[in-house]
Amino acid sequence: MxxxxxxxxxxxxxxxxxxxxxxxxxxxxxxxxxxxxxxxxxxxxxxxxxxxxxxxxxxxxxxxxxxxxxxxxxxxxxxxxxxxxxxxxxxxxxxxxxxxxxxxxxxxxxxxxxxxxxxxxxxxxxxxxxxxxxxxxGTLGILYDTTRVNGPVDSWDVLFNGDYKGEIIMQNSMRDTFMVALKYLGYSINTTNPDELRAAYDLLVAQKPDVQSYLVDEARDEVVAGNAIMAVVYSGEAYLGHEYNEDLAYVVPKEGSNIWxxxxxxxxxxxxxxxxxxxxxxxxxxxxxxxxxxxxxxxxxxxxxxxxxxxxxxEDEAIVPSDESTANCEVFVQTDDETTRLINDLWKDLKSK
Amino acid sequence: MSECRLKKINRRSFLASPYALWIVGFTILPLIIIFKYALTDGAGAFTWDNLLSIFSDVHIKAFWFSIEIAAGCTIICILLAYPMVLAMKNLGLGRKGLSMFVIILPMWMNFILRILAWQMILSNNGILNFLLGKLGMGPVAIANTPAAIMVGVVYDYLPYMILPIFNAIMDIDEDLIEAARDLGAGGFTVFRRVIFPLSVPGLLSGIVMVFVPSMTSFVVSDILGGGKLQLIGNVIEQEFTVGYNWNVGSGLSVTLMIFVLISMMFTVKQKSEGKESVIW
The missing domain is CATH 3.40.190.10 (Periplasmic binding protein-like II)
Incomplete structure (x- = not known):
C-alpha cells in the first residue's frame, strides 16, 4: 500500500x-x-x-x-x-x-x-x-424608553425596585451583571471581598423574576422593538438604539458604572x-x-x-460621556483566580435559579 | 512500483484517506484532548473531580432540565411525525413529491437564523401576539420560558424524526398490507400488527437523532430561553468561554458523552432485532 x-x-x-x-x-x-x-x-x-x-x-x-x-x-x-x-x-x-x-x-x-x-x-x-x-x-448604563417610564431614570434602583417587573434586560455577561449589583450596593466593581460578592449575588437572585432576559447583542434591539422598557447596554449600542428609535435615552446611573x-x-x-x-x-x-x-x-x-x-x-452623552457621568465609574481590572472562581460559581448559581 | 501492483490498490480505500485524515484530525484528536482535560485539574494532576462534578446541585438541575426538554421534544416529534407520515403514505406522496421537499427545505437555512426568527415570533410584541391580538385574544408570555425552548427544539429536529420514519414506512411492501386486509384486519389492526412493527427501526433512528442533539443543544436555550434557563450544554459552554475552566467543561462533556452512548447502545441493541434502518 x-x-x-x-x-x-x-x-x-x-x-x-x-x-x-x-x-x-x-x-x-x-x-x-x-x-x-x-x-x-x-x-x-x-x-x-x-x-x-x-x-x-x-x-x-x-x-x-x-x-x-x-x-x-x-x-x-x-x-x-x-x-x-x-x-x-x-x-x-x-x-x-x-x-x-x-x-x-x-x-x-x-x-x-x-x-x-x-x-x-x-x-x-x-x-x-x-x-x-x-x-x-465607553460606559455601561441603562438604555430606556422615555415614553414608558414613570419617573426619572438616574439610578440602578430602577432595575431592583420592582417597578418594571418583566420589562428589564440584563447583560448575559458575568462581570457586567455583577458590576451593576455591586455599584448599586456601593461596592467597588473590582471587589475581592466574598461577602460583598455574595450580597450582590443575593440582590441579583431577588431580581431574577423581574428580569425578562439576559442578553448581549440583542439587548438593544429588544428595547428598540418595544419588547422591554429598559436594558443594561454599552454606550455605543445606546447611541445606535437612539438612531433607530428617538424615544430611547441612555443614562449612566449616579452610583457609577464600569468605564471600559x-x-x-x-x-x-x-x-x-x-x-x-x-x-x-x-x-x-x-x-x-x-x-x-x-x-x-x-x-x-x-x-x-x-x-x-x-x-x-x-453633546450626546452616549458618544462623549461627560466628566460628571464618569466621575464614579471604575475600570475593570483582572481579579485573582479565587475571586474569578467565586464570581463564576455565583453566576452559574444565579443562572440556574 | 509496477503497474500490476498499482492495479491492486483498492480504489475505495484510497479514496477514503482524506476522510481518515479528517476523522483523526477533527474527531479522534479532539476527543483525546477532551479526555485529557477531563481527567486532570488546573495544575495537570490526575483527578476524578471533573467527571463527578455533574452531581453538584447546579449541574444536576441543568442535566435534568436537559433530559426533560429532550424527552418532551422526542415525544412531541413522534406525535407530530407519525400521523404526518401515514397521511403522506395514504395520499400517495412519494419521496420525490413536493411535501418531502417542503420538509427538507428549512434544513437548507442556517439554524441560528431560524431560531432568531422564532425569537421574533414569540417575543412579547412579536408576530404571535400580534396575530392573537387581531383575533381578540390576550397576549401570551411565551418568550423566555421552557415552552419557548420546546418550540425551538421541536421545530428544529422534527425533520430528523420524519425522515427515518418516512423511509421505514415507504419501504413496507404494499402486498403485506393487502394480505393483512384480505385476512380480515381492520385499519387499526393493520397499523398495530403490520405497519408499526415494521417502522420501529426508523422510529428508533428518529429517537436517537432527535433526543441526542436536543439534549446537548445550548444555542436554542440561550436565544429562546433569554439566558434565564440553563441546559447542561449552556453550563459546558459557560465553563469554556467565561469560566476558563476547561477541566470542568471537559469533565461535563465526557459525562454527557457517556450518558448519550449508553442510551444509544440501548437503541442499537433494540434495532438489531429488527431490520437495519435506512438513515442511521
Whole structure:
C-alpha cells in the first residue's frame, strides 16, 4: 500500500503547509506583514487598505467576538498575532502572563491626539503607560424608553425596585451583571471581598423574576422593538438604539458604572516592532480616528476627532460621556483566580435559579 | 512500483484517506484532548473531580432540565411525525413529491437564523401576539420560558424524526398490507400488527437523532430561553468561554458523552432485532 501512504503523506504535507502559510509570518522574503486581532466590525476596512497603501505593510486581519474568545484564539497558538485589541482586564491578564511587549509610546507622533484622561484611565491596568494605546472607550448604563417610564431614570434602583417587573434586560455577561449589583450596593466593581460578592449575588437572585432576559447583542434591539422598557447596554449600542428609535435615552446611573477602554498592545510574537508602531501611530491619526469613529460610533479617546465632530454628536452623552457621568465609574481590572472562581460559581448559581 | 501492483490498490480505500485524515484530525484528536482535560485539574494532576462534578446541585438541575426538554421534544416529534407520515403514505406522496421537499427545505437555512426568527415570533410584541391580538385574544408570555425552548427544539429536529420514519414506512411492501386486509384486519389492526412493527427501526433512528442533539443543544436555550434557563450544554459552554475552566467543561462533556452512548447502545441493541434502518 505504498501508493496510499504517498497520498496520505502528500495530504498531510498539504494541510501542514496550509497551516504554516496561514500563520502570517512577519518576515517572509522582505515583504512586511502584521497579523492583528480585533473585535468584529471594529475598524473601517478602508483604513486597513489605506495603511497598506501608505506603508507597503500588509495587514492580516483576524476577528473575535469577545475578550474571552480573543484570548482563547491567541492562546491556541494556531496563528501568531503581532497586535491585539481588547478590553483592559484582558490585556492586563496577558501582561501578567508575559505575553505583551513594552512599547515606546512617547515616540509616537500622534500620541498627543489621545487625551491625557485616557492615559490616566488605562494606567489603572497598565501602570506607567508602557504597553497599551487606547482605541475606543465607553460606559455601561441603562438604555430606556422615555415614553414608558414613570419617573426619572438616574439610578440602578430602577432595575431592583420592582417597578418594571418583566420589562428589564440584563447583560448575559458575568462581570457586567455583577458590576451593576455591586455599584448599586456601593461596592467597588473590582471587589475581592466574598461577602460583598455574595450580597450582590443575593440582590441579583431577588431580581431574577423581574428580569425578562439576559442578553448581549440583542439587548438593544429588544428595547428598540418595544419588547422591554429598559436594558443594561454599552454606550455605543445606546447611541445606535437612539438612531433607530428617538424615544430611547441612555443614562449612566449616579452610583457609577464600569468605564471600559479597548486598547491595542503588541504581543511578544511581534518581530517587526517598527511596523507595529507605525500601525498604532496610524490609528491615532485624526483622519484615521475619524473614519473609524464614523464606522463604529463608540466614544473615541482621540481629542482631535472629538474637536472635529459635529456639535450634536459632541453633546450626546452616549458618544462623549461627560466628566460628571464618569466621575464614579471604575475600570475593570483582572481579579485573582479565587475571586474569578467565586464570581463564576455565583453566576452559574444565579443562572440556574 | 509496477503497474500490476498499482492495479491492486483498492480504489475505495484510497479514496477514503482524506476522510481518515479528517476523522483523526477533527474527531479522534479532539476527543483525546477532551479526555485529557477531563481527567486532570488546573495544575495537570490526575483527578476524578471533573467527571463527578455533574452531581453538584447546579449541574444536576441543568442535566435534568436537559433530559426533560429532550424527552418532551422526542415525544412531541413522534406525535407530530407519525400521523404526518401515514397521511403522506395514504395520499400517495412519494419521496420525490413536493411535501418531502417542503420538509427538507428549512434544513437548507442556517439554524441560528431560524431560531432568531422564532425569537421574533414569540417575543412579547412579536408576530404571535400580534396575530392573537387581531383575533381578540390576550397576549401570551411565551418568550423566555421552557415552552419557548420546546418550540425551538421541536421545530428544529422534527425533520430528523420524519425522515427515518418516512423511509421505514415507504419501504413496507404494499402486498403485506393487502394480505393483512384480505385476512380480515381492520385499519387499526393493520397499523398495530403490520405497519408499526415494521417502522420501529426508523422510529428508533428518529429517537436517537432527535433526543441526542436536543439534549446537548445550548444555542436554542440561550436565544429562546433569554439566558434565564440553563441546559447542561449552556453550563459546558459557560465553563469554556467565561469560566476558563476547561477541566470542568471537559469533565461535563465526557459525562454527557457517556450518558448519550449508553442510551444509544440501548437503541442499537433494540434495532438489531429488527431490520437495519435506512438513515442511521
Amino acid at each position: 505504498r501508493g496510499m501512504k504517498l497520498v496520505s503523506a502528500a495530504l498531510i504535507a498539504a494541510v501542514g503547509f496550509g497551516m504554516v502559510a496561514g500563520t502570517g509570518c512577519t518576515a517572509n522574503n522582505g515583504k512586511r506583514e502584521l497579523t492583528v486581532i480585533n473585535y468584529g466590525e471594529y475598524m473601517d476596512p478602508d483604513m486597513i487598505e489605506k495603511f497598506t497603501q501608505e506603508t507597503g505593510i500588509k495587514i492580516n486581519y483576524e476577528e473575535a467576538l469577545t475578550p474571552e474568545e480573543l484570548y482563547t484564539k491567541y492562546k491556541s497558538g494556531a496563528i501568531e498575532y503581532d497586535l491585539v485589541c481588547s478590553d483592559g482586564y484582558m490585556l492586563q491578564k496577558m501582561m501578567g502572563e508575559g505575553e505583551l511587549q513594552e512599547i515606546d509610546i512617547n515616540a509616537m507622533e500622534n500620541k498627543g491626539n489621545i487625551g491625557q484622561k485616557y492615559w490616566d484611565i488605562t494606567s489603572a491596568f497598565d501602570p506607567g503607560n508602557k504597553y497599551v494605546v487606547p482605541y475606543f472607550w 477602554v479597548d486598547s491595542w498592545a503588541v504581543t511578544k510574537n511581534c518581530k517587526d516592532m517598527d511596523a507595529a508602531m507605525s500601525f498604532l501611530d496610524f490609528l491615532c491619526r485624526e483622519d484615521v480616528g475619524m473614519a473609524n469613529f464614523e464606522y463604529i460610533y463608540y466614544s473615541t479617546p482621540n481629542d482631535a476627532v472629538v474637536a472635529a465632530m459635529d456639535e450634536e454628536l459632541r
